[in-house]
Amino acid sequence: MVEMNERKKGILKAVINEYILTAEPIGSRTISKKYKLDVSSATIRNEMADLEDLGYLQQPHTSAGRIPSDKGYRFYVDSLIDVERIPESFEEMIRKKYLERKKEVQNIVQVTSQMLSQLTRYTALVASPSSTDYYFQHLQLVPLEGKKITIIVVISSGLVQHQTLTLQHRPSREELGNISRLINDRLQGLPLGKISSEVLGQLERELKDHSIFRELYRSLLTVLTEEGLSQEWGKIHLDGATNILEQPEFSDLEKVKVFLKLFEQEDILRQLLNRIPAEGLQVVIGGEIPLQEMKDCSLVVADYSIQDTSVGKMAILGPTRMNYPKVIAAVNFMAEVISKVMREED
Amino acid sequence: MVEMNERKKGILKAVINEYILTAEPIGSRTISKKYKLDVSSATIRNEMADLEDLGYLQQPHTSAGRIPSDKGYRFYVDSLIDVERIPESFEEMIRKKYLERKKEVQNIVQVTSQMLSQLTRYTALVASPSSTDYYFQHLQLVPLEGKKITIIVVISSGLVQHQTLTLQHRPSREELGNISRLINDRLQGLPLGKISSEVLGQLERELKDHSIFRELYRSLLTVLTEEGLSQEWGKIHLDGATNILEQPEFSDLEKVKVFLKLFEQEDILRQLLNRIPAEGLQVVIGGEIPLQEMKDCSLVVADYSIQDTSVGKMAILGPTRMNYPKVIAAVNFMAEVISKVMREED
DNA sequence: TCTTAGCACTCCTCTGGTTAGAGTGCTAAG
DNA sequence: CTTAGCACTCTAACCAGAGGAGTGCTAAGA
Structure with a gap:
């Protein structure tokens, strides 16, 4: 029976990092050249075959490179990820954004989704508090x-x-x-x-x-x-919808259609966010998303607080191949900044 | 020198109607078979060649059928169109839509754009009044x-x-x-x-x-x-953005991108509407639109009144090949209904 | 003079087959 | 256990040729 080991982890991480960058199936040669793992491509080939048996990688077809499976991403997110931090210096800038607008829920939600989609270049969803x-x-x-x-x-x-x-x-x-x-x-x-x-x-x-x-x-x-x-509350604010168009996985017009139609149906999005447990930050990958149409996407969700009470959720939606470290950092950061800004007594 | 005559008008109208329906270049045979003009395809061929010389039709390439030019559409809209009427029965339904919501500008604008895009299956733009x-x-x-x-x-x-x-x-x-x-x-x-x-x-x-x-x-x-x-006023409300995806002229992903990006830039849309004179109903065709990116589209614009004062504009944006009779009817109708609803003393 | 049948010609689009290339799995030697 | 070598697989890109739609022109007929 094959088992996970350090080298396999390294290779898995390399494959996923590379795939996130290029969106192309990754071959053994690419890994052995680009990442200093000190083994030949043949060895990597063997390990990759094992990783496939373990369910972490898959092949679109024989004679193509490997791409990560949902299980692979899950392992990556849970165990392999390098945590990023958004520079503190951003905080002041974003705080200003909040303060220069009227301090109402509608505005908070709007500014937040804008910031999130700009920070990540994916699509941002923010649910405003329910009444x-x-x-x-x-x-x-x-x-x-x-x-x-x-x-x-x-x-x-x-x-x-x-x-x-x-x-x-x-x-x-x-x-x-x-x-x-x-x-x-x-x-x-x-x-x-x-x-x-x-x-x-x-x-x-x-x-x-x-x-x-x-x-x-x-x-x-x-x-x-x-x-x-x-009518006004519990609204979902969506931003950066067109960012998905930049993703190569959406080069198919049919897919784009499905998504953009989905984005116009607020109730579906609201349901989606409601179905995700709201404690801290959650990553929901591919098939884990309770929406068939989104099986090739991932969601990074966090809840935010006003006056120290958790009242709403924010999320980034992107392809499963999204840049998890960056997105997780951004969502975490925004949730914190909101909570801080909304706790203050001004 | 070739001149316009009744038969040419009939053929031009037939070509445009057919093209609006199919989005494919129209050949002489199609016209002679589908429309009872009592002339052979050869005659129609000659007339179509004349209409091309006159600038009303154009050929994507030799050995293809004809499609209308901007000038052709212009003539069609100004002189050939059969005016449609939206059944009065709709009025009561739509009036209800307005009354069951709070009677505020934000809502009026929102409901209007929804109605317009549903009625026409194109993209609706509604500018709310400026302060x-x-x-x-x-x-x-x-x-x-x-x-x-x-x-x-x-x-x-x-x-x-x-x-x-x-x-x-x-x-x-x-x-x-x-x-x-x-x-x-x-x-x-x-x-x-x-x-x-x-x-x-x-x-x-x-x-x-x-x-x-x-x-x-x-x-x-x-x-x-x-x-x-x-920040709140003079806003543009947009609805049915994804309707453009149903149009065959947007089967090219690049075009779709350009448009959806455009739709996210409210100031550009506002400028666009402002640049169109606001008396009654206007049809702006193809290159007449002061936005390079929209040269393959048309706009049907009308102004609406609150308390008998013209305060804002509404528009339908669709391909130049849009169903003008239907869209013109819809825009006219909505402008009237709003003005009626907003004149009443309740 | 206007209409129309006939025909040669043009140009696009679709199809099938071939090729180049990337990547694999397996084998055997180090 | 690692790795070089090699045969094999599969896709994507390219190309040629056929098919078809539609035209313009010509010449005959009304």
Whole structure:
């Protein structure tokens, strides 16, 4: 029975490194020449045959070089990888990027996915927090011209939802003040996940002498409850989609089509990220991805925190042949920077 | 000298219709068989040669059929096209789409581009209004926990901008009330285009005994002035980018790349739309588009109104070989529906 | 004078076969 | 156990030739 040994590990690592660079099957001669392993190509040939028996390498066809299998990549990621670090100097630059924009979830998500895709040259996915992580804080009814008013809801960490509607009659300032005070008293501090149509329904019954509430009802549903919020929250932000076009594995137009179509279906992407356990950094390789169409890709996923609570996930999607050290470093780095920036009290 | 006549027009129309359908060069035999023009293929051959001399048709190479030139399409669009109508019945459906979402510019733009790309199966571009079309209406300072406050600015037609910031000290309700009253008095009714850093600077000088204003200053800039607003406004929303992949003219991966990259550069798209005069519906064909990369495409552009004021543009981008009657109908229709929906007083 | 059948010609595209090259596995010697 | 040598395999690239679609031109017919 063949077994793994140090030399085999070295060869496996060399093959994978080389394949990541060239995207071409790697022959024994290439390895013996480029990497100083002090053995002949024939020896490497033998070892590579063993590595194939062990399932770490595979041949596209006889008389071609070897390419890594999913199992090979898995071993590489778990045991062979040289950890890279993103220079600390980047941190200040990226921190600035965050601070020069409005500090809202939508922006954080957007900037993060941009940074990630620029840093790695692959496709970045960032899931924004779902509403269940937040608390109701304050509601304000602002009268506009005529019969119009704007409902403004402030949610923990200064996130704001708003909606404009037209009432049956022009409301008095008093009227609005009264009703908003009542609503505020009732909802203060409730987690958004708990504010269901039931809670609002009950409130409606209690406030039935305030005819305005009936009119507000539908809008409040939109601004406060799960269903309404899901339109804006739990969104997936995607960046650098066209980066996949630079990868030789996507020189086939059909494949490109499949992917770009996939990218347009947010719910599928959201499901995908949700299915990956969210502790620290995860690498999901090839067939391990719960999406048949992505069997030739890998995902590097990490969760990020706002105010020290893990609220969302970010991921890089690239070919299985991706530059793991670089991508892992980038994702780790970004997750850390976000968490730092979002912990600060400014 | 050859001249245009009715038969030539009929043949040109037939060739273009057929080419729109098949994307293959059209031969004389195809025309004489499929379209009842009661002449032989030889006659059509002669006429087609004339149409080529006139510049309406061209041959990819001798011994191939003819394809329309830009000039051919132009003539077709201006004089030969059969106007289609989108069934009225769609209107109610689409109106619903608008009403079930929050009635904000961001949403209107988003829904519109979705509808357009679904209706036509090409790529839709919608430019949201630029801030200069709006007026300041109301500012509200909402205190949050600790030293945080949210600035909420309501702009004409119920559009809302907001930003959260942290002050040096916890402000009193009074303090906030005072300063917001002062700001409101000053800015009431001003067009956003007029609210420059000068206006705010002057306000700062006047309010120098209110130390808070100094802290608000930067945030107000972001929420109120051109530079800050441009981040969110004047945005281009794009939908159905992958629809171009279905077009045989994009079977070349290089072309696809160029386009998808282009689609990621919002400023270029914005410029593109801005350069097209905005009265009613415009068809811009092939080389007429002020972007070299799009010389094999056409644009169908229309402007849309909110409250009877033209504020933005929508466009369909497809190959020059696009189905003009259908696209023109769709764009016209959507522009009308928006304008109707946005004129109503609810 | 206009239309049309006929025909030679052009040019693209598709097919099949051949070749060059890269890489292998195996064998036998060091 | 390592390695040089060699026969073998398989692909990708190239090329030639056939097939076919479509043209332009000519000459005859209406």
